[in-house]
Amino acid sequence: MNILDAVLPExxxxxxxxxxxxxxxxxxxIDARFRVRYELAGxxxxxxxxxxxxxxxxxxxxxxxxxxAPGWWRKLAGPGLAIxxxxxxxLAIDFLxxxxxxxxxxxxxxxxxxxxxxxxxxxRHLGVERAHRMLGASYGGMVALAMGIRHxxxxxxxxxxxxxxxxxxxAIGIHAVQRWxxxxxxxxxxxxxxxxxxxxxxxxxxxSAAGLDARFPHDWEWEDxxxxxxxxxxLEQQGRAFAERFEAETYLTLSASVDLCDLPPEDLGxxxxxxxxxxDTLVPPWLLRETASRIGAPSRLRILSSDAGHDAFLLHAxxxxxxxxxSLLATEPQALAGSxx
Amino acid sequence: MNILDAVLPExxxxxxxxxxxxxxxxxxxIDARFRVRYELAGxxxxxxxxxxxxxxxxxxxxxxxxxxAPGWWRKLAGPGLAIxxxxxxxLAIDFLxxxxxxxxxxxxxxxxxxxxxxxxxxxRHLGVERAHRMLGASYGGMVALAMGIRHxxxxxxxxxxxxxxxxxxxAIGIHAVQRWxxxxxxxxxxxxxxxxxxxxxxxxxxxSAAGLDARFPHDWEWEDxxxxxxxxxxLEQQGRAFAERFEAETYLTLSASVDLCDLPPEDLGxxxxxxxxxxDTLVPPWLLRETASRIGAPSRLRILSSDAGHDAFLLHAxxxxxxxxxSLLATEPQALAGSxx
Numbered sequence: 001m002n003i004l005d006a007v008l009p010e011x012x013x014x015x016x017x018x019x020x021x022x023x024x025x026x027x028x029x030i031d032a033r034f035r036v037r038y039e040l041a042g043x044x045x046x047x048x049x050x051x052x053x054x055x056x057x058x059x060x061x062x063x064x065x066x067x068x069a070p071g072w073w074r075k076l077a078g079p080g081l082a083i084x085x086x087x088x089x090x091l092a093i094d095f096l097x098x099x100x101x102x103x104x105x106x107x108x109x110x111x112x113x114x115x116x117x118x119x120x121x122x123x124r125h126l127g128v129e130r131a132h133r134m135l136g137a138s139y140g141g142m143v144a145l146a147m148g149i150r151h152x153x154x155x156x157x158x159x160x161x162x163x164x165x166x167x168x169x170x171a172i173g174i175h176a177v178q179r180w181x182x183x184x185x186x187x188x189x190x191x192x193x194x195x196x197x198x199x200x201x202x203x204x205x206x207x208s209a210a211g212l213d214a215r216f217p218h219d220w221e222w223e224d225x226x227x228x229x230x231x232x233x234x235l236e237q238q239g240r241a242f243a244e245r246f247e248a249e250t251y252l253t254l255s256a257s258v259d260l261c262d263l264p265p266e267d268l269g270x271x272x273x274x275x276x277x278x279x280d281t282l283v284p285p286w287l288l289r290e291t292a293s294r295i296g297a298p299s300r301l302r303i304l305s306s307d308a309g310h311d312a313f314l315l316h317a318x319x320x321x322x323x324x325x326x327s328l329l330a331t332e333p334q335a336l337a338g339s340x341x
Numbered sequence: 342m343n344i345l346d347a348v349l350p351e352x353x354x355x356x357x358x359x360x361x362x363x364x365x366x367x368x369x370x371i372d373a374r375f376r377v378r379y380e381l382a383g384x385x386x387x388x389x390x391x392x393x394x395x396x397x398x399x400x401x402x403x404x405x406x407x408x409x410a411p412g413w414w415r416k417l418a419g420p421g422l423a424i425x426x427x428x429x430x431x432l433a434i435d436f437l438x439x440x441x442x443x444x445x446x447x448x449x450x451x452x453x454x455x456x457x458x459x460x461x462x463x464x465r466h467l468g469v470e471r472a473h474r475m476l477g478a479s480y481g482g483m484v485a486l487a488m489g490i491r492h493x494x495x496x497x498x499x500x501x502x503x504x505x506x507x508x509x510x511x512a513i514g515i516h517a518v519q520r521w522x523x524x525x526x527x528x529x530x531x532x533x534x535x536x537x538x539x540x541x542x543x544x545x546x547x548x549s550a551a552g553l554d555a556r557f558p559h560d561w562e563w564e565d566x567x568x569x570x571x572x573x574x575x576l577e578q579q580g581r582a583f584a585e586r587f588e589a590e591t592y593l594t595l596s597a598s599v600d601l602c603d604l605p606p607e608d609l610g611x612x613x614x615x616x617x618x619x620x621d622t623l624v625p626p627w628l629l630r631e632t633a634s635r636i637g638a639p640s641r642l643r644i645l646s647s648d649a650g651h652d653a654f655l656l657h658a659x660x661x662x663x664x665x666x667x668s669l670l671a672t673e674p675q676a677l678a679g680s681x682x
Binding site: 107109166167168169170171172173174176177180181184185188190193197200201203204207208209210212213215216218220225226227229230231232234235236256259260262281284286 | 448450507508509510511512513514515517518521522525526529531534538541542544545548549550551553554556557559561566567568570571572573575576577597600601603622625627
């Protein structure tokens with residue numbers, strides 16, 4: 001046993017084909033084959049959690065024996081963390097639409113429901129009758145809601161984090177502009193710069209204004225005859241780093257999928273824990289309240305506070321950790337400690 | 342006297358050169374000549390107000406005998422309106438950096454202080470010793486603050502509407518992305534599409550999320566094989582209409598000027614009335630409170646509420662009209678009726 005084995009949970013990766021007769025919700029009869037690429041982490045004999053994040057997330061949620069690289073949920077999922085991989089088994093998939101998940105000559109339209117179908121195929125493939133929870137954050141939360149609507153027999157509950165049943169027009173408008181940027185750049189053979197630009201723009205909506213104000217000074221520096229601000233440099237770096245690892249076509253597909261989401265919360269067939277943040281303008285509390293008020297199953301909404309805005313779902317904070325642990329351990333949402341919703 | 346004369350105030354346009362020895366604040370010794378293009382509206386013998394708006398505004402504030410086209414402040418300024426042109430004389434200028442205001446082979450950097458100098462030149466040219474007020478909204482409010490700092494002897498007070506002494510990093514970040522878009526488009530010979538894109542993006546920050554949610558349904562239509570949302574169509578229309586009348590280079594210059602603004606409110610030499618909106622995320626109340634708390638002269642901040650967000654400065658509302666009228670009629674900010682700040 002080496003050092004990694006001592007601290008990292010087990011890992012396992014695989015790929016399973018979607019059934020030949022399956023088609024995406026909005027693409028009946030499409031000439032394309034889809035594959036589900038999954039990764040497992042955490043204790044092998046433990047109850048299973050499905051975990052999915054924003055459109056930039058993938059199946060590698062956290063470091064494990066197979067892959068010690070930090071995953072997208074590194075601050076919340078792992079040995080001893082809020083989502084403790086000594087205690088739980090974690091399953092995640094690459095979103096359909098990502099490289100390696102499909103072959104099609106045309107652009108395809110995928111919904112969160114299609115992603116939920118892919119999760120269900122992965123569960124069947126792995127022989128998991130019923131997952132304990134599906135935790136979904138941001139776009140992944142839309143997928144979790146779709147999972148609880150389409151495949152309620154496959155899980156005992158959903159945890160929706162910074163995610164509502166639909167987008168609101170300001171977010172949809174920002175996404176539409178992002179896709180317009182990427183398409184404009186693709187027409188000029190510069191898809192990667194388009195993705196960098198769109199992601200830089202996205203970062204202005206992922207962070208709260210107060211959080212950015214505390215972090216970045218107003219001072220500028222002259223660079224090539226133009227003023228450059230710390231916040232502008234930060235956004236450009238974030239955008240360019242993302243564009244190095246993310247395809248323009250994938251970005252277009254998943255960004256559109258967020259906006260296509262308009263799920264009926266009334267149809268959710270399992271208990272739901274909802275977690276959101278006061279400062280999240282992309283998925284604001286007023287929209288979460290709309291979602292929560294329409295869920296027919298037992299549910300509980302907790303609105304936390306964080307300077308991080310929408311990005312708070314990625315970061316550790318004591319109240320968030322407590323809400324996550326509670327959602328995993330309680331049998332019903334009502335059984336949670338009575339903090340203010 | 343024709344019908345227009347009966348309802349429209351007098352109008353007059355002109356151009357005056359900036360002094361040959363004048364240079365922009367950040368461009369000492371630049372090889373460029375600047376011209377101030379102004380327009381007057383309202384009763385000829387009335388006290389003078391200077392009025393300036395956002396970066397898309399120009400010298401044509403409202404319809405007048407010279408030009409019956411509706412101006413950018415059509416809902417607030419005009420005969421019988423909140424800024425009553427039967428009672429006041431209105432002066433406005435095209436922002437320096439607009440077409441016709443300068444000739445230079447290079448891109449130039451202009452500050453709100455430079456715009457204030459241009460207003461001062463126009464006042465001297467017109468023989469106006471002292472204006473009654475300068476009303477500035479959005480970028481124009483930064484110019485008004487600069488005017489009250491640089492040329493306090495030229496006016497009796499300033500009214501700052503949806504405008505602070507500086508931007509905050511989220512707004513600066515969004516502006517930086519907008520300029521990146523325009524510059525990317527210019528490199529591909531498509532400056533106009535870049536301006537349309539940048540303006541569409543800007544519109545997502547000018548409106549409040551709740552206002553957009555009330556106005557636009559989530560439903561989409563398929564168009565050329567892609568889902569198109571009402572809000573996306575609206576943003577694209579706004580962007581394209583704007584790009585038809587606005588130059589890419591002007592957009593870059595004025596957008597950068599907003600971000601360059603970092604004025605010391607302590608140095609304001611005249612009374613100030615500040616008006617803002619709870620729902621304005623571009624110039625949020627917390628930033629206006631910072632501005633107001635630092636003003637040494639008599640001042641008063643009123644935070645109103647409007648679903649319109651930042652755009653509320655363009656729209657009529659009873660509380661806004663009352664605040665505007667009060668700022669014009671009172672001799673000191675403290676003399677305003679005691680509504681909650």
